[in-house]
Amino acid sequence: MDKALDVIGPPMSLQLVVAPNCNYRGSYSSSKCLKNCGKPSQTLYHVPRSWVESSGNTLVLFEEIGGDPTQIALATKQSAILCSHVSESHPLPVDMWSSNSEAERKAGPVLSLECPFPNQVISSIKFASFGTPRGTCGSFSHGQCRSPRTLSIVQKACIGSKSCSIGASTSTLGDPCRGVAKSLAVEASCA
Structure with a gap:
């Protein structure tokens, strides 16, 4: 599922939070989670500062097991x-x-x-x-x-x-x- 989010400022990392809607009950189907039920395939992403403009950025995440784009948190890390x-x-x-x-x-x-x-x-x-x-x-x-x-x-x-x-x-x-x-x-x- 594609999710787009307008990003403002120079983030260095983001965390994706996925709603726990995965369920193993019943017979097998390809739409069921195979592991890490209710967890995204990756939770932390590094976004290099050089890739981000001061405004007008669009972030597109491809997450196959669902997720709530309103729960995405961007955090800057100053080092x-x-x-x-x-x-x-x-x-x-x-x-x-x-x-x-x-x-x-x-x-x-x-x-x-x-x-x-x-x-x-x-x-x-x-x-x-x-x-x-x-x-x-x-x-x-x-x-x-x-x-x-x-x-x-x-x-x-x-x-x-x-x-x-x-x-x-x-x-x-x-x-x-x-x-x-x-x-x-x-x-x-x-x-």
């Missing part, structure tokens, strides 16, 4: 990708310039991440490398020199928090290659 790349040679944060604490100075430059949308937290770390990482946001890769502890340290400091800061130094992340200028590159997701 963000955060990236940062800080070198040991970057200056310390301004608030540490006047610090007399050797521990703060040893922490070195600080890589900071913060989710841009309200009620979001850092949900995953897609990439983290301290050493000689290459590339840019979305295409970072490990260099020949890298600390194997970096990912776990960054995950522990950041996942579940709205923001986090990690010192980009050998005292925090280890020294994977002595005498080489190192940097910390991180790519994270907020949800």
Whole structure:
């Protein structure tokens, strides 16, 4: 059965709710549900934002076991990708310039991440490398020199928090290659 629905705005996902009208009683016929009685064949659909215009969209669903188009719910999901790349040679944060604490100075430059949308937290770390990482946001890769502890340290400091800061130094992340200028590159997701 075809169902059309006018969609306004840029949805990212939708949920289809089907009325429970499926029934197994009686003799077999091809019109009966074969499994998942009263359930649609699929309940969550991803609609890429790039496919949706700001208005005038028509959504057509082909659902063979019935359904109520008035029960379709569209939900937008805002997600963000955060990236940062800080070198040991970057200056310390301004608030540490006047610090007399050797521990703060040893922490070195600080890589900071913060989710841009309200009620979001850092949900995953897609990439983290301290050493000689290459590339840019979305295409970072490990260099020949890298600390194997970096990912776990960054995950522990950041996942579940709205923001986090990690010192980009050998005292925090280890020294994977002595005498080489190192940097910390991180790519994270907020949800």
